Amino acid sequence: MQILESFFKLREHGTSVKTEVIAGFTTFLTMAYIILVNPLILSATGMDLNAVFVATCLAAALGTAIMGLVANYPMALAPGMGLNAYFTFSVVKGMGIPWQAALGAVFISGIVFLAVSLFKVREAIVNAIPRSLKFAISAGVGMFLAIIALKDAGVIAAHPATYLTLGNIHNPTTLLAILGFFLIVALEYRKVPGSIIIGILVVTALSIALGLSKFEGIFAPVPSMEPTFMKMDLHAAMSAGLVGVIFVFFFVDLFDTTGTLVGVSHRAGLLDKDGKLPRLKRALLADSVAITAGAIMGTSSTTAYIESAAGTAVGGRTGLTATVVAILFLACLWISPLAKTVPAYATAPALCYVAVLMARGLAEIDWSDLTESAPAVMTALAMPFTFSIADGIAFGFISYAVIKILAGRFADLKPAVVVIAALWIFKLAFFA
Known part of the structure; x- marks a missing residue:
C-alpha cells in the first residue's frame, strides 16, 4: 500500500487505494462494451474477429x-467509437481500400500524432479550428454511428424511391435492439454502473433464449493475434489516395483525446490554476503509443474515453484508477467466446446511445450567427448522408471558409482554416 501511495501520490490528491480501485472498476464497467463492439465492427472488413478482440484488449490495456x-x-483509453466505423464503412467498404492499408493509415496517423505532441504543434492546430466545427464534428460522428446502428438493428432499410425507409419492426431482432436502447437509457438515467454492457448482455441473453443466436461460451484460451499482427501495409497507406484518410484519423483523434482529457480533468479538479492540464505531453504520449501499437496488433485508432468521468465521479484522481482499468482489460483476454456470442443487433443499442451523447455538441453551436451555424450543420449532416466522416469534415471546412469570405467576415478566418479548406478542395477535385 505504501508503494502505491508513494508512486501515485494518493494523499496529495486526496484519495486512497480503496477509492481508486472502486473508481477503476466503475470506469471499466462503463466502457467494457468496446471489447464486444469493436471486433464486430472491424470484422465486417474481413479481419479475424478473435484477433481483433485480442488487439482491442491489448491496445486498451497498453x-x-x-x-x-x-x-x-x-x-x-480504448479503440474509439466512430473511428472504428469510419475505418470499416468509409475506408474499407466505402473506398474499397484493403484493411491492411487502412491499418497502415492508422499507424501513420499515430506517428503524426506523436510528432505534433512532442513539438507542441497540437495546441496551435486545436486553437485554429473554429469552435462551431469542433462541436459539429463530434455531433456528426454521432449521427454516423446512429445510421450504422439503426441499419444493423433493422430499424431502417434501403428504399429505391426514398433512399431510406422504416425497416421491418415486426422482426424479433429489431424489437430486441429497440428494447436494448430503451434499457440502456433508463439504466443511465438511474446512474447504474455498466448500463451499456448490461444492455448488450440482456439483448444477447434474450436472443439466445429465443433461439435467434447461438451461445458460444464465455471462457477460452487467449486467441492468436497472428491473422492481424503486423499485417499493416505502410506502402499502400502512403499513396496519394489515402492522405485524406490519414488526416481524418489524426484530426478526429486529436480533438477526441484533447477534449476528453480537458473535460474529464476539469470535472475531477485536476487542472492547474491557469486552467491547463499538467503533464499533458505524457498524457498524449499514451494515446499516440496506443494508436501505433494498436495498428501493429490489428485495431483502429485508440483514444481517451469520456466514460473515464464515471470513475472520477466516484473519487478517482490518480493513475491508479487507470492501472486498475488496464488490468481488467488484460483479464478480458480469456472471454473471447463471449465476443462471438454477441450479435450485431445487440451492440446496435450501444451505438445509438453513444450517438445520443455525441449529438449534445449541437447545443454548443452559436445559432444566432448564421456564418457559424450553417457550416456546422453542413458538417454534421454530411457525415451520415454521405456515409463518410471525411466528407463531412471536408464540407464543414470548405463551407466555413467560403461563407465567411462571401459574408465579408475575414477577421474570423484563421490561416489554418483556409489552408485546410484549400487542401480538401484539392483532394476532392483530383483524388475523389
Whole structure:
C-alpha cells in the first residue's frame, strides 16, 4: 500500500487505494462494451474477429497503463467509437481500400500524432479550428454511428424511391435492439454502473433464449493475434489516395483525446490554476503509443474515453484508477467466446446511445450567427448522408471558409482554416 501511495501520490490528491480501485472498476464497467463492439465492427472488413478482440484488449490495456503509470491520470483509453466505423464503412467498404492499408493509415496517423505532441504543434492546430466545427464534428460522428446502428438493428432499410425507409419492426431482432436502447437509457438515467454492457448482455441473453443466436461460451484460451499482427501495409497507406484518410484519423483523434482529457480533468479538479492540464505531453504520449501499437496488433485508432468521468465521479484522481482499468482489460483476454456470442443487433443499442451523447455538441453551436451555424450543420449532416466522416469534415471546412469570405467576415478566418479548406478542395477535385 505504501508503494502505491508513494508512486501515485494518493494523499496529495486526496484519495486512497480503496477509492481508486472502486473508481477503476466503475470506469471499466462503463466502457467494457468496446471489447464486444469493436471486433464486430472491424470484422465486417474481413479481419479475424478473435484477433481483433485480442488487439482491442491489448491496445486498451497498453494505452490505459501508460496513462496511469507515466502520466498519473485516471483516464482510460480504448479503440474509439466512430473511428472504428469510419475505418470499416468509409475506408474499407466505402473506398474499397484493403484493411491492411487502412491499418497502415492508422499507424501513420499515430506517428503524426506523436510528432505534433512532442513539438507542441497540437495546441496551435486545436486553437485554429473554429469552435462551431469542433462541436459539429463530434455531433456528426454521432449521427454516423446512429445510421450504422439503426441499419444493423433493422430499424431502417434501403428504399429505391426514398433512399431510406422504416425497416421491418415486426422482426424479433429489431424489437430486441429497440428494447436494448430503451434499457440502456433508463439504466443511465438511474446512474447504474455498466448500463451499456448490461444492455448488450440482456439483448444477447434474450436472443439466445429465443433461439435467434447461438451461445458460444464465455471462457477460452487467449486467441492468436497472428491473422492481424503486423499485417499493416505502410506502402499502400502512403499513396496519394489515402492522405485524406490519414488526416481524418489524426484530426478526429486529436480533438477526441484533447477534449476528453480537458473535460474529464476539469470535472475531477485536476487542472492547474491557469486552467491547463499538467503533464499533458505524457498524457498524449499514451494515446499516440496506443494508436501505433494498436495498428501493429490489428485495431483502429485508440483514444481517451469520456466514460473515464464515471470513475472520477466516484473519487478517482490518480493513475491508479487507470492501472486498475488496464488490468481488467488484460483479464478480458480469456472471454473471447463471449465476443462471438454477441450479435450485431445487440451492440446496435450501444451505438445509438453513444450517438445520443455525441449529438449534445449541437447545443454548443452559436445559432444566432448564421456564418457559424450553417457550416456546422453542413458538417454534421454530411457525415451520415454521405456515409463518410471525411466528407463531412471536408464540407464543414470548405463551407466555413467560403461563407465567411462571401459574408465579408475575414477577421474570423484563421490561416489554418483556409489552408485546410484549400487542401480538401484539392483532394476532392483530383483524388475523389
